[in-house]
Amino acid sequence: MDMGSFAQQFAQQLINGISLGSIYALIALGYTMIYGIIKLINFAHGDIYMLGAYMGFVATTMLGLSFVPALIFAMVAAGIAGIIIERVAYRPMRNAPRIAILITAIGVSFFLEYGMILIATPQPRTFPPIFEATIYKFYGLIVNSQQILILVISLVLMAGLTYIVNKTKVGKAMRAVSFDADAARLMGINIDRIISMTFALGSSLAAAAGVLVGVYYNSIDPLMGMMPGLKAFIAAVLGGIGIIPGAMLGGVIMGIVEAMVSGFFSSTFRDAAAFGILILILLYRPSGILGKNIKEKV
């Protein structure tokens, strides 16, 4: 392999990695927001992503919606599902030990996975071709329109989220609750409502990722959320859990690392590399790339 083709390979894998990474980033955002606000690793988050993909499937096949309305439909539906899950499963446990809530989250995850198998059968479904892929070539690199779509939609959603969190009243309240829930309550913030809002936002981002994956890979199944859920969790930890820009960065890094490992070593090492990153980051920088080392108050 000469240098020219190596550089070209590298650039091509970078493109593959970024589109995969945007998906991880969208899921990781939900993990990080929910952790930021109630210190819960929501293991059901990967399944919300699956739920979103199925909602998109329902919207496009049964309701006959086109791409953008289907995306919005799935985001709204998953947002509502997120609120219900928080209300039913997590709120009663608000003051329980953290391990109990964590186990509840795993229970919710299984409930969603096998509930969907019951409703939709374990057979994979194929998404209707609502967004045809066109291939663009420049300088020997190949980008298809779906990859551009994923990147653009992810960027728009992340920009929207950043705006909500930093510039709106709800966002300010979220940051306040995340910083100190009791003090926020004393300031007259309705904590329950803010937590519901956080779940709604995080879930709808995961749903958007689900619909994008449905369009991109053309195939969805009830257990599709397991692996991406775990990878997105690693991405959130990598960037610094609880930190929103960290989740985006972590997601993109994960995507690129996976593409590079598959492209230059072997695809069978890909998952090992992802989980290796988790171990390394926990050993050497547990607060993540963008995290500050804050001592936990006891």
Add this chain to the structure above:
Amino acid sequence: MKRMTKVLSMMCAGLLAASVFAGCGGSSKKASDTIKVGADIELTGGSASYGKSAQNAIKLAFDQVNAKGGVLGKKMELVVADNKSEAAEATNAMQKLVAQDKVVAVIGPNLSSAVIASTAVNTGAKVLVISPMGTNPQVTVGKDGKTKDFMFRACFIDPFQGTVMAAFAKNTLKAQKVALLIDNSSDYSKGLAQFFEIAFANGGGTIVAKESYLQKDTDFKATLTKIKATNPDMIYVPGYYQEVGMIVKQARDIGITVPMAGGDGWDSSKLPEIAGKTSLNNTFFSSLYSAEDDSKLNKDFVAAYKKAYNQKPDVFAALAYDSAMLVVNAIKTANSTDTVKIKDALAKTAGFNGVAGSVTFDDQHNPVKSAFIIEFKEGAQTFRTKINP
């Protein structure tokens, strides 16, 4: 009360005995003018469609033979036993066929596990079994590597598909450089790839890349980009349709236009949905049978099958039909209804012409036979060619 029960039970026993004798009398009288062949097949349960096709096809075969005057001056008679798609039930069904119905040969089961489970029964009774679709190597060969005397199959074993596709790649597609993409979680896929590699290398070709994936993977772009850089003339993906669909789609998405090929794991109506019809153009897979094969034998079979059952024969029907005809042929050659002589005659079968190609048994009772190459054209499976061994 107690006495009445006793009387009743004695009556029952008497009735049972009478029916047994009656049964015996009936069969011995009939045995003079018919030759009984059993079918231990899946009429109910998860694989019921396999058994239904097999039953239709065997019945058609025997009707045709009988219309031409039968065998050794006798009519062929089919005795069907349902194995409910289960290994344990297959053994019971086999027991019934060989002990009660006294058949001279058994066709079925289609499921490898069911054939293996019932082996002891038919071997003990010295009655041959020919499985139309049992692809597991252990159907005919024991763990000790010895051929099981009374066990045969009508299909080729899985890895043979790799050999066939290598010949097709070399001779028809004129491929010199092939990349392999293997499902690392499946023995089926690894077996096909291994045989492909050996045959293709022996034919003078080069394997330029050997990559693998796992079931349930969804992103193959990175691996495919790597494969693309090696400039292969063809990519061999002997996986199952779910991942294959995504692989073909993503390969076309990143601009890989060379032919792609695989084994019968591709044979699913879901594949064109997942991959997209245009992406599937210029892809091929190997199969045991195609109803579109234009040999006269097959055309006649398809026409007769359609006339009798109002549907196209599938691969299970074709292989069951060939199994039935192989048994008839063996009885003719043996010129006897002695089960051991029929078995010996079947083992010596060479150059037999079936609807799914010619059959010659090797010393492991596996048929050396033709394979079919199916090509996708705008999402439709079309018969491309038949490859003879």
